[in-house]
Amino acid sequence: MAAKSSHLQSLVSKIGITILAALLPLFVIALGRIESSTASIENxxxxxxxxxxxxxxxxxxxxxxxxxxxxxxxxxxxxxxxxxxxxxxxxxxxxxxxxxxxxxxxxxxxxxxxxxxxxxxxxxxxxxxxxxxxxxxxxxxxxxxxxxxxxxxxxxxxxxxxxxxxxxxxxxxxxxxxxxGNAYEAVYIDETSARSIKYFVIPSSLAAILVAYLCIRNLQLTLIVLAIASYCQVSGVAFIYFCGGQLNAILSVLPTMLFMLTVSAAIHLINYYQKAGGAQNPRASIEAIKVAWVPCILASTTTAIGFFSLMISDLKPVSDFGFFASLGLLWSTAVLFISFPALVSLLDKSPAIADTDSNPQPTAANTTGERFTQFGRFLSEQIIRHAKPICWAGALVFIVSLLGMSHLRSSVKLESMFEEKSEIIQNYEWIEKHIGPLISVEVLLHFPDDDDTDPIQRAERVWKIHQAILSVEEVGGVYSALSFLPSIPPAGGLRNTMRRTAMRETLESTIPVLVQEGVIARDASGEHWRVTAKVPAVHALDYGDLTDKVSEVVFAMAERTFPKEKKQITITGLSPVLHEAQKLLLSDLTKSFLLALTIITPIMIFALGNIREGLISMVPNVAPAVIVFGALGWLGIDLDIACVLTASVAMGIAVDDTLHFITWFARGQQRGLNLTEAIEFTFARCTKAMLQTTLICASAMLVFAPVEFIPTRKFALLMVAMLVAAIVGDLLLLPALLVSGTKRWRKLPPTEGNS
Known part of the structure; x- marks a missing residue:
């Protein structure tokens, strides 16, 4: 019966990989047709x-x-x-x-x-x-x-x-x-993100494969991983075209993300495959999938949920990334499980594989496995001996990090996206030093059709607002319709009255010209006079502070100048829009992280069959994001749009190793092992794969460290920091919590790989 089931699963895999191969040309064509979207923050x-x-x-x-x-x-x-x-x-x-x-x-x-x-x-x-x-x-x-x-x-x-x-x-x-200018800025960001994809995605993928080979020590299996990961990378990104999306600067990390996550899952699967006998066992790939499907599917699901939580963001690039990353990850997991048995079955017939696996001499992989066993035994002994101090130290770090998170600030300013030496920063600094600022706060004064205010009085009110804005220290320049008109004569006296009459005629005849100049607008609701305050794009106050300062002087002057029943003023422009984007960054970070936590925690509780144990398992998954973002807060490093992506994503990825660790820990206890033996058993079984996947993902991300676009670089470095924090949490904090707070892990879906 088992043989028949194995044959059926192998047949399904071969049919599946044939279909996937037939779809490849469509994915490649779609990849070449993906359009780019503007990087303008106002959009x-x-x-x-x-x-x-x-x-x-x-x-x-x-x-x-x-x-x-x-x-x-x-x-x-x-x-x-x-x-x-x-x-x-x-x-x-x-x-x-x-x-x-x-x-x-x-x-x-x-x-x-x-x-x-x-x-x-x-x-x-x-x-x-x-x-x-x-x-x-x-x-x-x-x-x-x-x-x-x-x-x-x-x-x-x-x-x-x-x-x-x-x-x-x-x-x-x-x-x-x-x-x-904002058009140049958007194009420059698009160009740098395109360069990131052109010059860094392939080296990043090669780095991941190189590390994978050093971990697997088997060229043929490494080529399988390369083939599957490359297919998932191309097809996952192609979904952007099929779903009517557009490539943007934030999505530039998607190809690498899909590649490294696929490689990470494949490494776990290969470790199970090798433990099942490898090429010497014709059923090894099927047995590996039977053992791996519980932790791998749960890990893929929770990671996809981490991506999916980003879809609640009000910022379109963030929500787009969440959608395409979650879709691509679930698709990649399906491709991995479908294609792996069929590809391995081809290699099983290779004489090179057979000769290698039948060689009784000690291999590097065997030696490495023995070292991991010794390492696991030593580490488990130390953790059991010092479990409570480890838990208390972890709690202290967690609390300090939470306090640091209260100091987090967000920024969408230009200097948070590029280095001082970049072309765009040097250009902006020069223009703002030698001519004037490039970002605007727009003050609109509305005069309804039924407003019978004398045109001269309108102009006087606009001029007072104009002068009030000039008093703000950070404002580099102001222009309005009054910039193009003669000075308004004061009221009183025959000479001034005549001058004001001439001025009124000039104003009425000039308004069409001012409309053409874009400083006055007319529509069905009335007449709108524009006062533009120019504020710095680089090395300036927070956009919110700048907007507040301008608003304060405008409304203070309006209170003294405008009749209250007729006062209609609107503050808008790029500066307020950028400030709104900054506020959304922090709120999106909190909302997406809490949503991911809310969804993933019940999944962990259900998978483990116990509320207490499920909550314990979530501690090392939450800790990496809290620790890393707490450090950012204490160091005064601003959050940018890429940082918003990392918290929920890192939690989803951290769950991957946690699930594998807990899976083997539970199986050890199901075998009747005591607490010490179960932890030693767990370290021997999955520590190698956990460290390997961390090394592979970190190597893929570190390639982006020199990239010009700082949000992409920061995303990569934060991911590396969180991956390191996650592996420390899983190999140090989680076992200590298990020793301190758990007697028995009772429930786990049975598999044939438990024996």
Missing amino acids: WLPSGGEEQVRYAKFLKQFHTDVFVAVSWEDCRLNDGRLTDFADQLQAKVDSDPQLAIRRIITSAEVVTQMTEGPAKLSRRSTLLRLRGVFVGPDEQALAIIYLKDCTTDEQQHVVQTVIDTAMQATGLERDELRIG
Whole structure:
């Protein structure tokens, strides 16, 4: 009966691998058709969020706020290259209607408009009004290119066209140009994430395979692992295309994540396969699956739940990562169990394998196994002897780490994504030092249609808000409709009355021009005047603090200036949007971790058949995230979007080793072993595979340490730290807890591998 069952399982595996092989071309084609999405942080927020609704309404009224800023050393107002650049770029727009550029503005053009237009401002007054926005303190100038609503590919094309045209017009190289703006920022992030995939994914996979080979010491089995993991990597990422998703900077770690998790599970399966006799036993692969399916399926499920918990995030890149990672992991587990018996059966017929396995001489693997047995015996003796001190030390570290977590801060600022020496940080620092800040806080003053306020009084109120914002120290520049108008004459006296009448006529005739300039908008609800405060993108206060400071002076002035029944002011812009994203990072970290904990804990209790034992088993799974994030809090390291991914994912991965450890511990006790013997038995059976999987996963992640995009690098390093913390918890804290708090582990699904 057993032979018949084994033959049926082998047949199913061969049919399954045939189907998987037939699907491979589809996955490869899908992989090449995956589109990229923009990395603009304003697009991360949910469309129905309060801040996003305000910002979307602002964009609808004043058109897109996506732009590229270009300057260079010694680019002054009288630099003819600036005009040449603008003219050449405009010629390309005229000849290519598909080029998604809405408007091109240069500092010299704005100065000319203000000095020679209706305002007739003096040059000195003009430069003062434009300082920190269009002109630097030493008359440093720039060009600003505003984009239309466009796709990611179109945005990349515009930014590249802008850079190429600037190089042609100025004769400068790219590293001599100073480029900024949210369109450039999004494209730069996309480029760095693409480089991460191009230059680091394959080396990361090779590192994992190399370590796997050193652990397995068998080339043929290593090739099986490589084949399965590579297939899962390609097919798992291809699901992005089939599900209508888009690749983004956060998903750049998905290929490596799927590869290393597949390799990790395969290592456990191979260890069971070798213990079942390997190539000398034709049924070894089937027996290995019978032994492994309980811990492996539970581990895969809990890890997938860790990924799945990220889907509750309000930040789209995080929720996308959670969905595709959980889907890819479950698919990879199915592929592993389907393909492993069929692939191993091919190698079972290999003379090289047979000769190797029939060789009675001691092998490196056998020697390593004996060393792990000796290590397990020594470590179990020490843990049993010092169980309570280990538990108390673990509790102390846990409490200190919890206190550290209270100091956690989040950031989506540019300098938290790139190093000081990177092109984008150097560009932003130069622009903000020599011209002005690039991030904006937008203050919108709304005047309903039924508002009968005199136009001059409207302008006066806007000007007072304008001046109030200038008083905020961190604000580098302010511009509004009043930047383009003559100074408003004071009220009183015949001469001033005549001047105000002339000013009213000028204002009424100029409003269409101001609408075109994007500082006033008109719609069915009324008239909207825009006051833009420019705040730094790098080396500045928290975005929330900046927004609060601007809001404070605006509303304080409004209380003194606007009639309360007619006061309508909205604060929006990139700075408030970025602040909202920062707040969501911390809330998402907490929500996803608690959700994963809430789902995984009952699974552990059910699998072990005891509430107390299930709760004990969760301690080493929660501890790694708490310890690592507690350390971040104490060290003052800000959380970024990649950090949000690690907590729930690390808990899911940590459960993998915990399940294998507890599985063998329970089986040892089922054999009648006492506590000491059961722990020694457990160390001998699974410590090797646990350490191997940790080494493999860590080696795959460490390859990303030099990557340019800091969130990807931080994700990799945090994963390594949590993997190390998890293995320490499973091999030190968990046995100590078992000794201190558990008498007998009673329930475990029986398998044929228990004997």
